[in-house]
Amino acid sequence: MLNALEVFTTVVVGVMVGVEFSVAFVMNRIFNALPEDSGQLGRAHGGRMLGAVMPFWYIGSLVLVAIWAIARWPHEGTGLVVSAGVLLIVSVIMSILLLVPINNRSKAWTPDNRPADWKEQMNRWDRYHYVRVAVLIAAFTLLVAGLV
Known part of the structure; x- marks a missing residue:
């Protein structure tokens, strides 16, 4: 049962990392072109769509990692899983404090109501998102290392 939890958690977090990586390095470049x-x-629509799903995905991933760490507590590799959980907490805090406020504004923008500095705000969101993606990749790497 623990093996199934470990694999499921790793897949859930891995797919989330893939989505966020794709947003950073594929979708936003397509939108910019x-x-x-x-x-x-396109960014506004993506902000609405992913903004509705990602909170559950982030918190769900964190809960799964916490269950994994608790279930495996005295065993080897638990420190890696706990470290991954800490990085996921960092990504949630980053999201709440840095990315969500920009996303909440930008998802309602249209060409008629967007602010004059909308591109600067999008560039700021992108920079924060790159850091968040790096944190998520590190968390995923730790989970994989904890799995093996």
Whole structure:
């Protein structure tokens, strides 16, 4: 049963990392290359869609890692899992304090109501997101190392 939990948790976190990596290095580059206002509209739609799903995914991943760490507590590799959990907590804190406020504003923007500094705000969000992706990759790497 513990093996199933470990594998399931690793897959859930791994897919989340893949989605966030794709947003950072694929989707946003596609949006930035679109003509006129299409990119901004695409980002707004993505912000609404992923903004609705990601809180559950982040918290769910953290809960799964916590269960894994508790269930495996006295065994070898638990420190790696706990460290991964700490990094997931960092990613949640980063999200709440840095990324969500920008996302909450930008998901309602249209070409008619967006602020003059909307591109600067998107660039700031991108920079914070790159750091968050690095934190998530580190957490995932620790989980994989804890699994093996």
